Amino acid sequence: MAGAMAELVTRLFDAHPGTGPYLAHGDDVRTRGDVRAQVVAEAAVFAGAGVTEGSTVLLQVPPSYTQVQAMLALWSLGAQVMLVDHRFKPAEVEAVKQVGRPQFTVRGGPSGATPAFAREYELLTARIAGGVPASTGHRLVQFSSGSTGVPKMIGRTPASLAAEIDRFARVEGMPGPGDRVLLLSSTAHSFGLIAGLFHSLARNVTAVFASRLTAAELLATAARYDVHAVFGTPFHYALLATAKEIPPLPSLKAAVSGGEIMDPAVAAEFTRRFGIGVGESYGTTETGVLAMDVSGRLRPSVGRAAPGVVLRIEAGEVEVRLDEGSPYLAGGGDRYADGWLRVRDRAELDADGRLHLRGRGDSLVVIGGLKVDLGEVETALRAHAGVTEAVAVHSGTIAAYVVGDTTPADLLAWCRERLADYKIPREIRVLPRLPRTPNGKLVRRHDVLRAAAVPA
Template sequence: MPAADGGPFPRAVLDALDAGADRPVFEHGDRVVTGAELLDLVAQVAAGLRGHGLGPGDGVALLLGVTPEAFAVIIAAHVVGTRVVGVRPGLPDAQVRHLLDLDIAAAVTDSGTRYAPPTLTVEALCETRADPGPLRLGARPEDVARLIHTSGSTGTPKACAQTYAAMAAAWTARPGAWPPAIRELASRLGRYLVFGTLSSQVMFEYAVLTIAAGGTVVVADRPALPEAITRHRATASVITVPRLAKLVAAQRRAPADLSTLRALLVSGSPLTPDRHSEALEVLGPVVFHGYGQTETGTISLATPADPPGSVGLPPGVVDVEVRDEHGSPVPAGADGELFVRTPAQARSYWADPAGSAEVFADGWVRTRDLGRVDAAGRLHLTGRTRDVVIVNANLHHVGPIERVLAEHPDVAEAYVIAVPDEDTGEAPHAFVVPIGDRAPDLAALRELVTGRLGAACAPVRVTVIAEPPVAPSGKPDKRLLG
């Protein structure tokens, strides 16, 4: 798609920083950074990256936390046209090594840890003084701008390849292109609370939206809610469904002062109508319920005025088709699998032609989610076709978990299903067929899975079964478990 009125990426982001030259755009503890100061950081880092020979098409891995410098490094890496790979904190070593092996020319870190590719520190990059004058953009539209990795529960994270053309076509940094729901949200992003890592697609893109809307990105080193909202006088934050439920319960027990709060961005998993209604009742008209995927970016966003349980009205630039099992569109109101086209969608999975062919076809992205579009055009999610578990808003395929469990010497077969969990939304529940009479030890199984796939994939419960239930075809039928 063309860059519309935003120019090549990240020109619109640089313009937003320039427009906020004299106001705070980042706040980190006692430190306040203006748009002009952040632009200067971007220029310094861009000059440093170029000074190390990095440019269009080179892969750069970013192992960074949440700081103004981290944001500046991300934007600077795009200024010089590199392929950015964000690495989330807490990934198992094997997955970090995999990400650093994706044709990476250099790694940038703020921790001082050294990695196999040439490692550059944020401090060293920021010491470079950029020449005065406008920043020179080096990106080529069809180059891959970033690889946004999925959960990694397949053993090696899938990397969604998004081009510079797609990033330029996104509406995030361009107020003139904001759909109505995004415009409503943007008006509430005076002080947007961020935490964790800017490698998170959601955290980063709402940070860009905040700056473009004239707000301030506020770093929460201690992100527990509601304390962080009160302490930082936040107007907005991202929240998962389990954390929302806990916040609602806490407000019922002992209400905290949330008078500054204007927007909670529920992300990661569907919000039931009952829980949605309760949140609106207890917290007020502040709940925005977003739906999107790593492969697509934002698909739709429900505002507090939308009916509870929906994920809102997809904007005109987003196409949504609900299809039956044969791939044919179904009538309005009927359930089916969702296929979408968005301005900023990825074009493929990096170095994975088979996986790409399954998901990316004829310009559409197969979401593998089930849903329907009501008579008013609002989108409702009803299930998913994938065999997955969503833990703390991150999607994990259960196949790799089953394979790791089956490697244990006491396990003959393993089957994993998703079960509701008050703390994480969903959690893995394993059903295992033992070898002999000895029941496998839960702690040992959890340790095995954690070491290979990460703690989120470790089963919270293990049930020993003599054999799995079977479907009429004779194949195991996990729908009968639980």
């Protein structure tokens, strides 16, 4: 596996050498040659700091040119990149370090929310005492919420990433050579990273970024570059549908939503305003894309299995064939067995092979395209000295119900120090007791908990 990630990066750049544009942000358009030169320069700096083949590096940089170039530079050296969301709070980053044991951290820019894609951040590279080199061939490592508060560590090999890039290229309707895609999905997560950045590099597509997260700015950017496609989350499409005026977008032919399943009403409103359907890209951090429909014509399904993906439904839940072995480097429990990964999404396959999702089969929920395990929220709340019991539920937003000697304001401040903003409950209630089932289990139904919070 030595050098496989560096070879993949080289192959992606070599696919379309020359002066064609790769990244565009405002007046700053960077060709493949520009980005490649910057990657080479960044790699020299990282190598000077001691990063080499198999080094483990925690990368936490907001979405930006800097983030893209740092990732590619580290991979060109053969490093294992632990990609951490810039919104993670210090306590969450520390938990990642305890699980992943990186040898280096590369950080830049502010933590917490940022308005949109930026251009440049100054990077700070530091060596961590006690870090260990990679013991496997995985070169992209991401972290998912764990119900105990300990993050699951998920690895992707160069072969897995290369296969997914090829998979996207074979999906009907994906942007192709010379096209421009307005990339709204986060480049720190799978859809934005692979479908957005890597697919664009492989297929001679220009990835376009907006400066501010407003409907007017997104549409102005789309019009300025006459984009052919939009990649985003349901939040982005709901935002775009609120625009007072829609500029001419003569080349727009595709819009794809990833990260969470879109409310049909949002899809319908976007189609009414823009005249094109919104497709779905369904996948997981562990596997990448599983099913996809770019056209938006296969709703309410999420489309058919992507090329090369083998799916089945067992006990009403999605399972996917993974021949490389378990993607979990830490955590994951019994989700992988005998070559099959249990995705934990309830679903059905119709006679035409289209996948229809029916909700989650565990405590994982999706907030703004980002996955949150409600068990992690409960663990954070129970760590408060004044809390004896806690239940977190999701009904559009996260709500928490606790028993203890504390206040909602105190618990909100507690959570803000320990959880990324998108994981923080939007409602916290302190109750004298939590409802339980006849056999003593805590009730996790929002309507029952809300009723218990209303004074008799």
